[in-house]
């Protein structure tokens with residue numbers, strides 16, 4: 001391989017990222033070989049998949065080219081629930097070395113499994129993720145993703161160790177301790193959810209710690225959608241370069257895709273996870289460049305292969321070359337999920353649109369919450385926004401004007417009139433993990 | 445000649461007024477006066493406190509967003525039409541009053557008007573030129589234990 005290509009735009013030498021620079025033809029060769037193997041494996045060991053293939057009159061031989069993937073049946077989240085806990089495993093428990101589970105917001109969680117090889121692939125893609133974010137041996141990484149059933153903590157941990165960085169396994173929560181570690185351990189990189197980091201910046205400021213004065217250089221954020229404006233806020237307030245990473249437990253955890261120094265889309269580690277975009281309504285594949293739902297196939301997963309898993313995340317594939325030199329295709333940053341969509345009085349509203357409106361007016365993102373209720377059969381949407389020092393005034397008129405501007409901006413972007421309520425600071429619950437932005441009290 | 449006024453945001457629901465007042469009382473900080481302006485949805489509590497720096501710190505530490513504004517205190521002339529006279533002076537000088545509130549000192553029967561101007565300095569000049577008594581912090585708090 002051309003070793004000079006291993007130097008990514010961040011200036012680090014990362015032999016770990018060699019597969020990121022495979023020529024297209026070579027990459028597709030690897031993808032096809034792995035696709036055929038994983039389809040064969042799922043067909044042989046996962047009854048649900050075999051049944052669906054049989055119903056379509058297909059056998060694994062149907063895969064003669066990468067394009068043939070479109071013939072295969074989809075897998076959806078409810079398949080994991082319906083086969084809870086172990087129904088989609090393709091390996092005997094004797095080969096499974098790890099289980100993780102996602103916290104379902106309703107009912108049973110979903111359970112995912114890893115063989116020794118799966119754990120190694122996971123460490124590799126997370127090492128490539130950190131390398132793409134400009135980390136290397138010698139970096140001190142504070143891992144504030146939750147350790148436990150959630151894939152974030154351990155996924156990031158093994159990846160950073162594989163890269164040769166020093167990992168501090170702080171896990172999530174306990175913000176005071178996070179700040180102490182940040183200050184005292186010479187931490188150069190931190191990973192957590194973006195909303196938790198915003199909370200951490202806020203808390204640090206309250207206790208008189210300016211993150212910009214610390215050695216902290218890189219923030220690696222994932223597990224929830226966040227906007228470019230939020231990135232600008234984080235980069236300015238914490239003096240870091242803030243990278244977006246993407247992953248989901250059903251596929252592997254974090255490590256499916258990562259931004260690089262160019263920060264213009266996330267490179268999919270497509271030698272392991274094959275991306276497609278489909279129209280979420282018709283389920284038809286869409287060409288690169290067109291927005292739709294991301295569908296992923298795990299090309300090398302052993303314990304729990306996922307064939308054409310519908311992520312519900314809305315994005316598009318960027319196939320143009322990237323400034324960093326990686327040949328892996330990119331996906332545009334995910335701003336919304338098809339199941340995040342709120343349908344209110346016939347209008348589709350995404351929390352990210354409300355966030356964009358609030359940012360536009362305030363310049364920074366205030367804490368907010370969307371509350372849906374139903375009064376006499378009619379859906380009502382209220383947006384509660386915490387008053388910040390930036391907008392607070394001693395004059396009623398000025399505050400009423402802020403309230404009106406916020407409501408107008410939301411109406412302008414979302415096309416819906418909301419009941420905008422200014423609320424006292426710190427009255428909206430802070431998450432130590434993913435932010436809970438929508439409270440639906442409609443009991444539909 | 446100007447006073448520091450602290451303002452904080454309150455939601456308009458029962459019991460919200462008590463909390464900030466208790467927070468500063470718990471620190472032994474005496475309140476000179478307060479004024480509450482509200483709408484159906486929210487209110488703004490404005491406080492005049494001698495130890496405003498400490499009060500601001502206490503309130504911010506407890507999580508409130510505190511705004512610091514300079515206001516002007518005027519001693520209302522103790523004669524019929526005294527209040528109207530102050531307002532007339534300001535109006536004829538074309539000074540815009542953002543808001544105002546009145547209170548009386550505990551000792552004596554002095555009435556004090558607090559004015560919030562966009563720009564307090566020209567207003568102070570106008571008031572003084574008209575022979576009105578602008579009360580500074582030291583004098584105001586001397587009436588107050």
Ligand SMILES: [Zn+2]
Pocket residue numbers: 259260261262267322323324325326
């Ligand atoms: Zn790149």
